[in-house]
Amino acid sequence: MSNKIANAGNIGKKVRSDCYVTLELKDSGGIVINQKSKVQVLYGDSNNELCKDVLSFFGIENAILTLEDRGALPLVIAARIEAAIKTLIDTDKEYLLDFIDENNYTSEKEQFRFSRLYLPGNSPSMMLNAGIHEPNGIILDLEDSVAYNKKTEAQHLVRNALRGINFYGAERMVRINQFPKGLEDLKYLIPHNVHMLLVPKCEGADQIKQLEKKIVELKSQHKVTHSIFLMPIIESALGVEKAFEIATASENVVALAIGLEDYTADLGTRRTNEATESFYARSRMVNACKAAGIQAIDSVFSDVGDMEALKANVKVSKGLGFEGMGCIHPRQIKVIHESFAPEAAAIDKAMKIVNAFIIATEKGLGVVSLGTKMIDPPVVKRAEKTINLAISLGLISENWREDFLNEQAG
Amino acid sequence: MVPTEINGEEVIPFKGIGKHKPTGRKYAPPIPTVLDYPEDGNKVVGSLKEALKKCGLSDGMTISTHHHLRNGDLVSNTIFDAAKEMGVKDLVWFPSASFPCNEPIMVYLEDGTVNRIEGSMNGPLGRFVSQGKMKGTAVLRSHGGRAQAIQDGEVKIDIAVLAAPSSDLFGNANALSGPSACGVLGYATTDFLYADRVIVITDNLVDFPNMPMEIQGNYVDFVVVVDKIGIPERIVSGTTQITKSPDRLLIAELTADFLQESEILKDGCYMQAGAGGTSLAIGHYLHQILKEKGWKSKLGFGGSTKYMVQMLEEGTMEHIMDAQAFDLDAVASIANNKNHHQYPVFNAYNFHSKGNLTSMMDIMILGATEVDVNFNGNVATHSDGYLLHGIGGWQNCLHAKNVILPIPLFRDRISVIKDEVTTICGPGEMIDIIVTERGIAINPRRKDLIEKMKNSSLPIKTIEELKAEAEAICGPAQKPNISDEVVAAIKWVDGTVIDVVRKVID
Numbered sequence: 001m002s003n004k005i006a007n008a009g010n011i012g013k014k015v016r017s018d019c020y021v022t023l024e025l026k027d028s029g030g031i032v033i034n035q036k037s038k039v040q041v042l043y044g045d046s047n048n049e050l051c052k053d054v055l056s057f058f059g060i061e062n063a064i065l066t067l068e069d070r071g072a073l074p075l076v077i078a079a080r081i082e083a084a085i086k087t088l089i090d091t092d093k094e095y096l097l098d099f100i101d102e103n104n105y106t107s108e109k110e111q112f113r114f115s116r117l118y119l120p121g122n123s124p125s126m127m128l129n130a131g132i133h134e135p136n137g138i139i140l141d142l143e144d145s146v147a148y149n150k151k152t153e154a155q156h157l158v159r160n161a162l163r164g165i166n167f168y169g170a171e172r173m174v175r176i177n178q179f180p181k182g183l184e185d186l187k188y189l190i191p192h193n194v195h196m197l198l199v200p201k202c203e204g205a206d207q208i209k210q211l212e213k214k215i216v217e218l219k220s221q222h223k224v225t226h227s228i229f230l231m232p233i234i235e236s237a238l239g240v241e242k243a244f245e246i247a248t249a250s251e252n253v254v255a256l257a258i259g260l261e262d263y264t265a266d267l268g269t270r271r272t273n274e275a276t277e278s279f280y281a282r283s284r285m286v287n288a289c290k291a292a293g294i295q296a297i298d299s300v301f302s303d304v305g306d307m308e309a310l311k312a313n314v315k316v317s318k319g320l321g322f323e324g325m326g327c328i329h330p331r332q333i334k335v336i337h338e339s340f341a342p343e344a345a346a347i348d349k350a351m352k353i354v355n356a357f358i359i360a361t362e363k364g365l366g367v368v369s370l371g372t373k374m375i376d377p378p379v380v381k382r383a384e385k386t387i388n389l390a391i392s393l394g395l396i397s398e399n400w401r402e403d404f405l406n407e408q409a410g
Numbered sequence: 411m412v413p414t415e416i417n418g419e420e421v422i423p424f425k426g427i428g429k430h431k432p433t434g435r436k437y438a439p440p441i442p443t444v445l446d447y448p449e450d451g452n453k454v455v456g457s458l459k460e461a462l463k464k465c466g467l468s469d470g471m472t473i474s475t476h477h478h479l480r481n482g483d484l485v486s487n488t489i490f491d492a493a494k495e496m497g498v499k500d501l502v503w504f505p506s507a508s509f510p511c512n513e514p515i516m517v518y519l520e521d522g523t524v525n526r527i528e529g530s531m532n533g534p535l536g537r538f539v540s541q542g543k544m545k546g547t548a549v550l551r552s553h554g555g556r557a558q559a560i561q562d563g564e565v566k567i568d569i570a571v572l573a574a575p576s577s578d579l580f581g582n583a584n585a586l587s588g589p590s591a592c593g594v595l596g597y598a599t600t601d602f603l604y605a606d607r608v609i610v611i612t613d614n615l616v617d618f619p620n621m622p623m624e625i626q627g628n629y630v631d632f633v634v635v636v637d638k639i640g641i642p643e644r645i646v647s648g649t650t651q652i653t654k655s656p657d658r659l660l661i662a663e664l665t666a667d668f669l670q671e672s673e674i675l676k677d678g679c680y681m682q683a684g685a686g687g688t689s690l691a692i693g694h695y696l697h698q699i700l701k702e703k704g705w706k707s708k709l710g711f712g713g714s715t716k717y718m719v720q721m722l723e724e725g726t727m728e729h730i731m732d733a734q735a736f737d738l739d740a741v742a743s744i745a746n747n748k749n750h751h752q753y754p755v756f757n758a759y760n761f762h763s764k765g766n767l768t769s770m771m772d773i774m775i776l777g778a779t780e781v782d783v784n785f786n787g788n789v790a791t792h793s794d795g796y797l798l799h800g801i802g803g804w805q806n807c808l809h810a811k812n813v814i815l816p817i818p819l820f821r822d823r824i825s826v827i828k829d830e831v832t833t834i835c836g837p838g839e840m841i842d843i844i845v846t847e848r849g850i851a852i853n854p855r856r857k858d859l860i861e862k863m864k865n866s867s868l869p870i871k872t873i874e875e876l877k878a879e880a881e882a883i884c885g886p887a888q889k890p891n892i893s894d895e896v897v898a899a900i901k902w903v904d905g906t907v908i909d910v911v912r913k914v915i916d
């Protein structure tokens with residue numbers, strides 16, 4: 001097996017928090033590691049150890065490994081080496097670093113999904129700090145933002161990121177590839193507490209069923225018990241026509257998103273700021289979602305420099321019935337949250353519901369009622385979320401109930 | 411422990427803040443007489459080399475320069491070209507700062523023309539020094555410390571070579587016009603007042619009298635006219651830009667929120683921030699808050715930028731006092747706006763002044779390469795031990811009422827918060843608030859701020875918590891390989907030695 005060479009990772013002066021590995025398998029000569037690192041003085045030794053450990057894990061005894069490091073974390077370096085190895089060797093083994101405690105949380109069907117931040121699945125530098133900007137969801141993208149020849153390394157990087165990069169409470173999402181590649185992505189995701197999969201170019205319930213089947217298989221194989229939600233993306237004329245069918249294809253479909261770049265291309269038209277060309281599609285999809293009892297999520301707004309235009313866009317989106325929007329830059333998150341923020345009437349209603357719930361609990365009643373109306377537990381939950389959101393946006397104080405009770409008394 | 415001798419001279423180790431008070435009389439240059447200068451006032455000589463000769467350039471002399479031409483400086487290197495031609499050895503270069511454009515001086519450090527640099531060292535020169543390649547020991551001082559060292563005679567300047575964007579034949583000079591206009595020449599003030607000999611070098615000889623005379627011709631020995639003293643686009647950046655990095659913008663936003671909530675930002679406050687992308691973003695956010703509240707900052711201390719000029723023009727800042735201008739808008743504003751004043755660091759930062767502007771500032775935004783759990787700060791070296799930055803005005807600015815360091819928690823996997831900084835440039839007592847993208851740490855000595863912010867919704871954490879957070883992400887780092895050999899001394903603002911930099915072993 002002489003002269004087998006593989007590469008993985010990114011290189012260049014502007015690349016940060018990443019590395020580029022070149023692996024050459026040899027017949028003899030042992031392991032040789034050539035490291036050139038931006039942080040050599042502080043991490044040269046531990047990087048070396050890591051390289052050796054990954055190679056030995058895969059039973060490689062003779063190889064030259066060149067590591068050109070631009071400050072990559074161990075989880076990145078390990079992913080790059082593993083990807084390089086797997087282009088040369090056929091193996092099912094996986095080199096897994098620790099799953100960090102901070103990432104042990106689940107998401108819920110009724111969760112707010114105002115903002116979801118797209119991150120290219122093969123660019124580690126953006127992943128590290130994504131969570132601190134507090135989007136509702138973080139999407140590691142394996143699809144359009146990853147070049148075809150980089151798919152394997154992105155799968156490994158995304159897997160390691162799901163395990164080792166703190167998402168700071170954001171819903172943990174991955175956009176998988178179109179099928180069949182998308183089905184191959186799953187084994188890198190399902191065992192690693194992914195909360196939600198975004199399914200691109202969805203055009204029918206059968207796609208969702210096919211996906212669900214594979215997910216169920218992997219879940220049982222890896223003893224995963226939590227729900228894995230789906231957000232199919234409608235990106236074509238056919239998809240729009242099939243929106244309701246897709247929305248009701250599985251109980252795990254909790255939202256539909258619309259992708260307007262591809263949709264307008266499919267229509268043979270161009271995307272405009274006024275968005276009249278996609279009005280029908282958006283309304284149709286919103287209607288399908290509401291009919292199915294799930295969330296309707298809008299496309300991304302691509303002018304990252306224009307916050308005023310974004311604000312206007314979100315207002316329209318909210319007016320059409322959308323409950324969230326994609327982000328491609330962290331600065332968009334705040335604007336989107338503020339624009340999707342619950343209005344005074346909604347907060348007021350939520351306070352009444354939560355108040356009724358607290359009173360019912362205090363009295364030991366099993367049923368919560370507001371006036372003559374019974375309130376279902378999911379509605380209470382949603383009201384609590386509205387209130388938490390209003391608090392986090394500074395719309396009401398943390399001690400809102402005091403003021404609320406005073407007001408009622410007075 | 412810091413040594414008690416540097417470059418063969420006795421030095422005093424740091425005693426604590428405010429503990430060292432030199433006494434006696436200020437140093438003074440020799441007495442000149444008008445008899446030695448031309449009656450027609452024409453001091454122009456044919457070349458820099460001729461001027462240096464006439465100034466008696468000889469072995470071991472100290473040559474000073476200012477850094478207002480920044481990375482576009484075409485003058486400093488030519489001094490040593492001339493010295494080399496003259497066969498002079500062991501010179502001490504005493505710049506107010508050096509830049510990557512001064513890299514050619516490494517050749518003269520190697521061949522013995524220059525013994526050492528005493529001044530801020532950036533980039534390749536810092537690296538050269540860290541590797542132990544400089545014959546003498548580098549001495550790093552703050553801008554104020556440089557003025558202090560000159561005034562109390564710690565450094566005696568033999569010849570000051572002062573680049574001037576405009577000068578008349580008598581040596582009256584300023585920086586307001588000419589192809590290399592850089593706004594102000596404040597860093598040169600101490601030099602022309604205290605040097606034995608002063609050469610003004612210009613590419614823009616104008617008619618007498620050149621007004622205003624920021625450098626006064628009656629302190630000048632010779633005037634040299636050359637084709638070009640600087641490369642304009644490297645002197646001022648055409649535009650200084652607010653950072654686009656979402657993480658840095660988040661830090662800036664947290665900083666502005668903190669300043670507002672803690673009421674450090676108030677109507678009439680004095681403020682200072684640098685020209686880095688994050689500082690500019692903070693300035694921008696503070697500008698918005700002031701506008702919303704109908705408040706104004708009474709005084710902003712420069713280096714100024716177009717963003718500060720904007721505050722001046724929109725009425726959220728009443729005065730700018732400026733030691734340097736960072737962009738073209740600032741240069742133009744100094745020339746045109748009567749509330750935009752030149753104010754040398756000689757007055758603002760100097761330990762031997764009768765009062766100090768920095769201690770009057772309410773808001774001081776600074777940077778650092780490292781801080782430690784005791785809030786000690788480092789601006790000179792990186793965590794790998796290499797000397798890569800100058801101190802600038804940083805130490806002097808620490809005297810402000812509220813010192814805020816907005817810094818990313820880690821850079822390229824290198825945590826900013828350490829158990830101990832690689833080099834102490836500023837004592838922890840003087841640093842009040844660290845703002846990172848992952849939380850804000852208040853110095854435990856600032857009980858008032860901790861009390862004030864105890865119910866804040868901002869992510870207030872202890873510095874130990876921030877450190878642990880960074881380490882969990884970056885992983886434990888190994889110790890750099892550093893020898894005992896001292897390659898640079900870090901002076902405190904009062905002239906004592908606060909720390910040293912040691913040679914890095916590759």
